[in-house]
Amino acid sequence: MLLLISKVMETFSNKDHWENVFATKAENEVSWYQPIPKTSIAFLETCNLPLDANIIDVGAGDSHFVDVLLEKGYHNIYILDISANAIDRAKKRLGDKANQINWIVSDILDFKPNVKFDLWHDRASFHFLTSDEKINQYLTISQNAITSNGFLTIGTFSEKGPTKCSALQVKQYTETSMTELFKTNFDKIKCISEDHATPFNTVQNFLFCSFKRKA
Ligand SMILES: C[S@@+](CC[C@H](N)C(=O)[O-])C[C@H]1O[C@@H](n2cnc3c(N)ncnc32)[C@H](O)[C@@H]1O
Structure with missing residues (x-):
């Protein structure tokens, strides 16, 4: 019972944190703002997915990646x-085009998808999970939700990147630790390092890795 109460409180406060961020800060007042998500686009293009592919952006916030997917x-x-x-x-940003999207408000750890995805994309959300359990x-x-031969693209802070984001602790990754984590069900395609220039003229080093779900 105590465990359940503490899980509910934790989820509530994490949700509260993010609701507050998106209620109080403009899009270019957060470190992760990117008018053009160029690395995500580059990884998308290497997947060569048909236009009817199921694509999910996890922890998408108000990222412009969705705009690119629609444009394509x-x-x-x-x-x-x-x-x-x-x-x-x-x-709001997308206006009428928003009707074409399946919107899901959920903690990723509570997500029970009713479709399988050909591409699972996550930039700067996975790294907030810091316990082995989570x-x-x-x-x-993710492994249950991705089709066999489907793609997974994850961007996190690297070991050269910050230890916190939005005042929350993050877990940093290296190519080796990321590959090791996913190796049971995914083959690594490639990892790259990206220096993200924040709106505050600082630089954050990201690691972006793409994987293919084993058949
Ligand atoms: C640093 S922002 C990155 C947003 C977006 N991916 C981008 O690149 O602009 C982290 C995002 O993850 C979301 N997030 C954090 N924890 C989450 C969780 N447990 N489940 C779903 N989303 C979460 C936050 O609300 C926020 O939108």
Whole structure:
């Protein structure tokens, strides 16, 4: 019972944190802002997915990646975030085009997808999971949700990157630790390092890795 109460409180406060961020800060007042998500686009292009592919952006916030997916003609797009405020902002920006998207307000660890995804994309959300228990939950949910031969693209802070984001602790990754984590069910395609220039003229080093779900 105590465990259940503490889990509910933790989820609530994490959600509160993100609702507050998206209620109080403009899109260019957060470190992760990217008008053009160029690394995510480059990884998307290497997947050569058909336009009816199921694509999910996990912890998408109000990222512009969805705009790119729409522009390219993808029409089975899923956008998931723990914050309803983030989703509302993305919907407002897209206007009528928002009707073409499957919007999901959920903690990723509670997500029970009813479709399988050809591409699972996550930039700067996975690294907020810092306990082995939560990381393993994420692994189970993602591996069950991705089609065989489907793609997984994850961007996290690298070991040269910050230890915190939005005042929350993050877990940093190296190519080796990321590959090791996913190796049971995924083959690594490639990892790259990206220096992200924040709106505050600082630089954050990211590690981006793409994987293919084993058949
Ligand atoms: C640093 S922001 C990155 C947003 C977006 N991916 C981008 O690149 O602009 C982290 C995002 O993850 C979301 N998030 C954090 N924890 C989450 C969780 N447990 N489940 C779902 N979303 C979560 C936050 O609400 C926020 O939108």
